[in-house]
Amino acid sequence: MAEPLKNMYNDVFFSQFVQKVKAVYPAFQEKRFLHFLFDENWETKELKERIRHITHSIAYTFPDSYEDSLRILLTLHETCQGFEYLFFPDFVEVYGQDDWDLSLHALTIFTSGSTSEYAVRPFIEKDPEKMVATMLTWADDPDEHIRRLASEGSRPRLPWAKPLHEFKKDPTPILPLLTKLKQDESQYVRKSVANHLNDISKDNPNIVINICRSWKGTNPNTDWIIKHGCRTLLRQAHPDVLQLFGFSKNPTVIVDQLTISDNSIDIGESFTFQFRLTNPLEEAALLRVEYAIDFVKANGKHSRKLFKITENTYKHGTVQFTRRHSFKNLSTRIHYAGTHHLSIIINGNELDSISFELTNKEKQTQP
Structure with a gap:
């Protein structure tokens, strides 16, 4: 199993960080910082809790003035790059709410070193209108990190962050921002815009469908954005979205x-499955080929997860598919023993299925 991300905050990391701080802030009280940091609860803290605790430790040992403390962090920025320095923008989030101009400028600088997408959200919640205006200017910035911050920071359903409920309910205020970025030359930015559209589609699908209709065909970069941004609606086989991308709702194909x-797989193992896809017509068919597994949950009920195999145009004839699926436990999915179901999905239609048992031999052998 992969090393937990929280463990990146270790003695070696803080030893290096302390030396960097002392180089620009000689009055820094190293022992006081480390004593406050490694308190009796440190080992029990998860990643986000550790980031916030580092933020408080900095505030405890840096100058009392927010401006003076922030100046130190800005000086350190060039030598403190990477995901592990998320506590730089977090410091702004926690202590910078009363000085917007200084804080928002700092967030545009820190975002290239780690990301300010989380730290910017309390500012959005506090004054959405002001922040939308600010982010519209960020969308014109020559730095791709700042342009991405405009889109990523305002996502209604940003992972690892509290939802922006106002934008979940009505995303209209942030649509001009996405329109500005819909042809961005940076894939880093385009991916954020697509993920933003996907967020909106979960609460306001018709808004996204109308946007995609108006954007489609205007630019290759934009076409990539709308296709990726409609991925949830495609998995749901939304009829308007299937039609938008040329997929027939009821294709004349055969799966057998x-x-x-x-038929029996232990948790942690893998299986392979095969099926045959036939297009009996002379006309070619554009098909979205997926497989679904109905996983057993902890309460014994089933939850379906879709996995994309391919999207392709299939001429008259037969194609054989072979795929492998692992039942190794992940941080995002824990497997439970019981009867599971595998189904083949074509353009949203379930055309064939088979059942199998997932077992837990380790649990069965325990005394």
Whole structure:
């Protein structure tokens, strides 16, 4: 299993950080900082809790003036790059709410070193109108990190962050921002715009469909954005979205000979499955080919997860598919024993399925 991200904050990291601080702030009280940092609760803190605790430790040992403390962090910025320095923008989030001009400028600088997408959100919640105006100017910035911050920071459903409920309910105020970025030359920015559209689609699908209709075909970069931004609606086989991208809601194709390598698989193992796809018509068919697994949850009920295989145009004839799926436990998915179901989905239609047992031998062998 991968090392937990929170463990990147270790003795070696803080030893290096302390030396960097002392180089620009000789009055820094190293022992006081480390004593406050490694308190009796440090080992129990998760990643975000550790980031916030580092922020408080900095405030405890840096100058009392927010402006003076921020100046030190800005001086350190060039030598403190990477995800582990998320506590730089977090310091602005926690202590900079009363000095917007200074704080927002700092966030545009810190975002290239780690990301300010989380730290900017309390400012948006406090004054959405002012922040939308600010982010519209960020969208014109020559730095791709700042342009991305405009889109990513205002996402209604940004992962690891509290939702922006006002924009979940009505995303209209942030649409001009996305329009500005819809042809951005940076894939880093375009991916954020697509993820932003995908967020909106979960609460306001019709708004996204109308946007995509108006954007489609205007620019290759924009076409990539709308396709990626509609991925949830495509998985849901939304009829308007299927039509938008040229997929037939009820394609005349046949799926058969679905087989799996083993009808009983232990948690942690893998199986392979095969099926045959036939287009009996002379006309080619544009198909979105997926498979679904109905996973058993902890309460014994099922939850379906879709996995994309391909999107392609298939001429008259037959194609054989073979795929492998792992049932290794992940941080995002824990497997439970029980009867599971594998289904083949074509343009949103379930055309064949098979059941299998997932077992937990480790649990069965315990005394």
